[in-house]
Amino acid sequence: MIVGDRKPLEEILEMIKSYKKILLLGCNECVTVCAAGGEREVGVLATELNLVRMKDGPGIEIKEHTLERQCDYEYIDQIRPFVEEYEAILSMACGAGVQYVAEHFAQKPVIPAVNTTFLGVTIEQGVWSERCQGCGECVLERTGGICPIARCAKSLLNGPCGGSSQGKCEVDREVDCGWQLIIDRLTGLDLLDRYDEVVAVKDWKTARDGGPRRRVREDLRL
Amino acid sequence: MKTMSNIERVLSGGGFVVTSECGPPRGSDGEVIRRKGGLLKGYVDGVNVTDNQTSVVRMSSLASCVLLKGLGLEPILQMVCRDRNRIAIQSDLLGAAALGISNVVCLTGDHQVFGDHKTAKNVFDLDSIQLVGTVKQLRDEGRFLGGDEVHGRPGLFIGAAENPFADPFEIRARRLGKKVRAGCDFIQTQCIYNVERFERWMLEVRSLGLSDRVAILGGVTPFKSVGMARYMKEKVPGMDVPEELIARLKGVPKERQSEEGVRICVETIKRLREIPGVRGVHIMAIEWEEKVPEIVEAAGLLPRP
Numbered sequence: 169m170i171v172g173d174r175k176p177l178e179e180i181l182e183m184i185k186s187y188k189k190i191l192l193l194g195c196n197e198c199v200t201v202c203a204a205g206g207e208r209e210v211g212v213l214a215t216e217l218n219l220v221r222m223k224d225g226p227g228i229e230i231k232e233h234t235l236e237r238q239c240d241y242e243y244i245d246q247i248r249p250f251v252e253e254y255e256a257i258l259s260m261a262c263g264a265g266v267q268y269v270a271e272h273f274a275q276k277p278v279i280p281a282v283n284t285t286f287l288g289v290t291i292e293q294g295v296w297s298e299r300c301q302g303c304g305e306c307v308l309e310r311t312g313g314i315c316p317i318a319r320c321a322k323s324l325l326n327g328p329c330g331g332s333s334q335g336k337c338e339v340d341r342e343v344d345c346g347w348q349l350i351i352d353r354l355t356g357l358d359l360l361d362r363y364d365e366v367v368a369v370k371d372w373k374t375a376r377d378g379g380p381r382r383r384v385r386e387d388l389r390l
Numbered sequence: 391m392k393t394m395s396n397i398e399r400v401l402s403g404g405g406f407v408v409t410s411e412c413g414p415p416r417g418s419d420g421e422v423i424r425r426k427g428g429l430l431k432g433y434v435d436g437v438n439v440t441d442n443q444t445s446v447v448r449m450s451s452l453a454s455c456v457l458l459k460g461l462g463l464e465p466i467l468q469m470v471c472r473d474r475n476r477i478a479i480q481s482d483l484l485g486a487a488a489l490g491i492s493n494v495v496c497l498t499g500d501h502q503v504f505g506d507h508k509t510a511k512n513v514f515d516l517d518s519i520q521l522v523g524t525v526k527q528l529r530d531e532g533r534f535l536g537g538d539e540v541h542g543r544p545g546l547f548i549g550a551a552e553n554p555f556a557d558p559f560e561i562r563a564r565r566l567g568k569k570v571r572a573g574c575d576f577i578q579t580q581c582i583y584n585v586e587r588f589e590r591w592m593l594e595v596r597s598l599g600l601s602d603r604v605a606i607l608g609g610v611t612p613f614k615s616v617g618m619a620r621y622m623k624e625k626v627p628g629m630d631v632p633e634e635l636i637a638r639l640k641g642v643p644k645e646r647q648s649e650e651g652v653r654i655c656v657e658t659i660k661r662l663r664e665i666p667g668v669r670g671v672h673i674m675a676i677e678w679e680e681k682v683p684e685i686v687e688a689a690g691l692l693p694r695p
Contacts, residue, residue, distance in 0.1 A: 321501055322472075322512070326519040326568055329498040330553035330580060333627035339501045351558055363561060366568050369476065369520045369535060 205260025238265025304374025319346030407670025445505025470499025487544030526573030601667030
């Protein structure tokens with residue numbers, strides 16, 4: 169899933185200070201699972217904003233609304249009947265959702281309430297961790313199912329570097345060394361011979377380096 | 391000989407190589423690097439110039455190498471993958487060769503979180519092993535990574551680093567094998583304090599047949615004080631400082647500790663010379679370059695060939 173973090177209240181207040189009537193828009197997908205921008209977080213943020221704005225000056229009228237997804241036009245269209253009543257949209261979706269909502273309402277300022285952080289997994293209640301950087305050319309078969317691009321701080325294809333110490337990364341003692349994980353897993357699978365292969369330079373043009381990416385499936389187009 | 395490198399010349403003659411290291415200044419005063427280099431002249435076969443080590447911005451390694459070359463020293467250009475993509479790397483390698491640099495040491499590079507620009511974006515387009523392969527391809531095949539022909543191949547003797555003490559220990563010799571297969575000519579190791587553990591690593595290196603294919607230079611760094619030894623033991627990742635060395639430094643009065651540190655360093659070099667497959671020594675006297683001549687002399691490594 170896409171993982172995000174709600175922005176600090178102060179930052180959100182600053183961004184919306186000139187508005188008296190906003191549409192606070194949650195998303196029922198990834199940001200709901202990672203507790204950053206779902207229906208519950210919409211309610212919490214609306215309460216916080218209302219409290220501060222009532223205490224410190226002009227109040228604010230907030231309409232709370234959560235879409236099934238903000239990254240699909242069918243769902244975005246659901247707010248079309250009432251969006252004009254509001255001066256701005258405060259979106260709690262990931263960066264993709266915020267932008268897609270903005271694309272649909274050219275005259276409406278759309279403000280992000282969430283910092284989008286990574287593609288990851290739920291480790292335990294309240295803990296998420298990065299797993300993928302969407303490089304467009306998956307190498308997991310070669311590395312025992314552990315991604316060196318996402319899980320090595322230097323994205324080394326022939327790691328580990330000299331900074332691997334007791335299974336941890338030089339960048340942060342709380343972070344596992346991705347290459348230690350790869351080696352342990354290849355050892356467990358009796359596939360460590362794969363480690364000996366010198367992995368060639370990566371073609372990064374399938375990653376963001378190639379420019380904004382787009383996928384077209386002609387067989388699915390109407 | 392593949393190159394005009396002095397390191398390659400000494401190795402081909404069967405000599406025991408001595409290299410050292412210079413850290414460029416945090417400013418534009420070239421005198422700093424000339425002064426440091428001047429201390430080493432006649433005592434070493436080559437001088438590594440670090441590339442923004444620990445991610446702290448310093449004068450460029452290439453510019454500093456040219457200044458050392460002007461003094462008649464043999465510079466060894468360190469190049470890290472942190473700050474340059476494959477376009478800049480290949481461009482700098484060609485430029486280095488054009489300026490008379492004959493040696494390059496290919497490194498991953500410390501993460502920027504250690505340095506003075508923690509908010510920087512890093513590159514790591516290549517890793518150190520791929521960088522080794524890139525230099526070899528330019529030199530021996532005369533082709534850029536993109537496939538086009540290089541007009542004027544860079545005659546660079548290719549080095550890399552290896553830390554026999556980093557984790558996971560069991561793959562360290564195998565990783566060296568990858569560097570050798572990528573085209574590495576010489577290896578400079580991380581500081582060796584635990585000679586027994588280094589010997590175990592060398593045993594594995596020899597059993598993989600690697601010491602016949604690459605020249606291994608053992609790294610040493612003299613302790614200035616017991617405080618420095620403790621810091622390296624506790625704070626520097628991948629550093630193995632045996633407790634007995636700390637006890638030995640602690641056993642002498644504070645004003646004599648640096649002398650003892652130099653003595654330990656000299657003893658280490660003598661032990662390294664006895665290990666089959668060790669072809670030289672790399673003396674990293676961090677901000678203590680003036681001690682290098684004394685260490686080289688006491689280790690019986692003068693005159694240089």
